[in-house]
Amino acid sequence: MMEVQELIPVSFLNAFVYCPRRFYLEYVRGMFEDNAHTIEGRSRHHVVDMRGKEARPGIKEDVIHRRSVSFSSVGLGIIGKLDLVEEKEGLPAYPVEYKKAKKPKSMEPWLNDRIQLCAQGLLMQENGLPFPEKGSLYYIASRARVEVLFSRELVEETKKVIAQCREVAAVDEIPELAGNRNKCFGCSLNAICLPEEEEVLEGRKTNARRILPSGLEGDVLYVDTIGAYLGLSGESIKITGPGGVEIGQASLEKLREVVLCGPVHATSQVVHACLHREIPVHYMNLHGRYLGMATPMLHYHGLLREAQWKAHFDSHKCLGLSKEVVKAKIANMRTIMMRYLGEERAETDEANLRAMKAFRRMADEAEDADKLRGYEGIAGRAYFSGFQRYVKQDRRTFFFFKDRNRRPPKDPVNALLSFGSASLPKTARGPESVWVLIPIAGSITP
Numbered sequence: 001m002m003e004v005q006e007l008i009p010v011s012f013l014n015a016f017v018y019c020p021r022r023f024y025l026e027y028v029r030g031m032f033e034d035n036a037h038t039i040e041g042r043s044r045h046h047v048v049d050m051r052g053k054e055a056r057p058g059i060k061e062d063v064i065h066r067r068s069v070s071f072s073s074v075g076l077g078i079i080g081k082l083d084l085v086e087e088k089e090g091l092p093a094y095p096v097e098y099k100k101a102k103k104p105k106s107m108e109p110w111l112n113d114r115i116q117l118c119a120q121g122l123l124m125q126e127n128g129l130p131f132p133e134k135g136s137l138y139y140i141a142s143r144a145r146v147e148v149l150f151s152r153e154l155v156e157e158t159k160k161v162i163a164q165c166r167e168v169a170a171v172d173e174i175p176e177l178a179g180n181r182n183k184c185f186g187c188s189l190n191a192i193c194l195p196e197e198e199e200v201l202e203g204r205k206t207n208a209r210r211i212l213p214s215g216l217e218g219d220v221l222y223v224d225t226i227g228a229y230l231g232l233s234g235e236s237i238k239i240t241g242p243g244g245v246e247i248g249q250a251s252l253e254k255l256r257e258v259v260l261c262g263p264v265h266a267t268s269q270v271v272h273a274c275l276h277r278e279i280p281v282h283y284m285n286l287h288g289r290y291l292g293m294a295t296p297m298l299h300y301h302g303l304l305r306e307a308q309w310k311a312h313f314d315s316h317k318c319l320g321l322s323k324e325v326v327k328a329k330i331a332n333m334r335t336i337m338m339r340y341l342g343e344e345r346a347e348t349d350e351a352n353l354r355a356m357k358a359f360r361r362m363a364d365e366a367e368d369a370d371k372l373r374g375y376e377g378i379a380g381r382a383y384f385s386g387f388q389r390y391v392k393q394d395r396r397t398f399f400f401f402k403d404r405n406r407r408p409p410k411d412p413v414n415a416l417l418s419f420g421s422a423s424l425p426k427t428a429r430g431p432e433s434v435w436v437l438i439p440i441a442g443s444i445t446p
């Protein structure tokens with residue numbers, strides 16, 4: 001049987017030149033994490049694509065514009081959707097790629113962008129058009145256009161990058177960290193790649209710099225007003241209450257997740273718009289019980305799924321994974337205790353902190369899942385025994401905490417704790433679906 005070659009999207013060539021590990025994580029492992037840059041970039045491309053839907057080729061100042069044009073080539077082994085193809089009478093058509101960033105100052109465009117553009121030119125040639133010999137990068141933030149000549153060297157370099165991408169994908173071995181570590185700060189995969197932690201583990205550094213969460217403020221929309229209605233209004237979701245009064249609006253550009261609690265109605269246009277932008281929509285009942293989600297298309301890559309299934313049937317591996325989770329949980333609880341007890345630590349607090357350290361060690365040595373659950377339970381009890389003291393002095397009257405109670409929670413603190421626990425499946429299922437993990441094939445499920 002003939003082997004069908006998988007075509008690499010040209011945007012991944014850009015990722016490869018930026019950092020081969022980034023290409024590997026995104027293309028081979030199917031991992032993708034948004035940050036402010038990627039969300040903004042996608043939104044700007046969406047606007048470009050939308051214009052393409054408006055119409056057929058447009059003509060402006062004697063230049064024919066075609067937007068969102070797709071080309072592929074088995075010979076080159078790549079595929080791409082070109083933001084814009086322009087054509088002037090008597091001259092070959094050429095690609096224009098939109099970049100959300102500002103135009104680089106006093107230097108030519110970054111190599112990764114030039115390679116991506118040149119690959120688009122090669123795709124046009126492979127599809128029967130004359131080779132363009134040049135293309136343009138349009139920098140949205142500076143509203144500036146820069147011409148890129150497709151020199152012989154750039155063409156050679158582009159073909160070399162395509163070949164290197166294939167090699168990395170075929171070997172399936174994670175490449176080294178980016179040579180220029182400054183790139184890691186703007187990289188959306190930072191929290192998945194963990195470059196700082198890797199350096200600490202390998203003894204090249206003593207401290208990992210803190211990774212800022214990739215989420216943006218206000219990026220999860222919760223709606224729990226009974227009878228609320230969500231409709232699409234341009235690029236926003238408009239929320240109206242039962243009497244038709246507008247409660248608020250949320251820009252799709254900034255949203256990461258939508259959570260609908262109880263009898264809240266979202267039109268299919270809203271759900272479609274969310275799924276189109278890879279925003280999952282979660283459903284909970286009014287008591288905070290998680291019901292399920294409408295999820296964007298799963299990533300096609302199955303390597304992780306395969307590894308998860310293998311691990312699920314390996315009891316040794318399951319115990320090992322579960323230990324790591326429980327140990328991290330106990331360590332986090334201990335960190336919170338130290339942070340909030342501060343200087344006010346009494347002898348009992350010191351004893352509790354020592355006990356937490358011991359529980360973590362015992363969890364590491366647990367012989368089976370039952371013992372592990374036991375250590376997790378007693379560590380939780382020790383943590384909650386001083387919980388009232390973690391709440392600020394002036395708020396303790398309202399946020400009074402005596403003990404943990406649930407179903408139903410009897411005070412504001414327990415209500416918040418229960419709400420947090422109920423929201424956890426939602427938070428966990430996001431990455432599960434994006435990384436094609438299967439919830440029932442966990443490592444500590446009975």
Ligand code: SF4
Nearest residue numbers: 019022178184187193
């Ligand atoms: S965090 Fe750094 S090493 Fe990791 S993928 Fe991004 S740029 Fe590459």
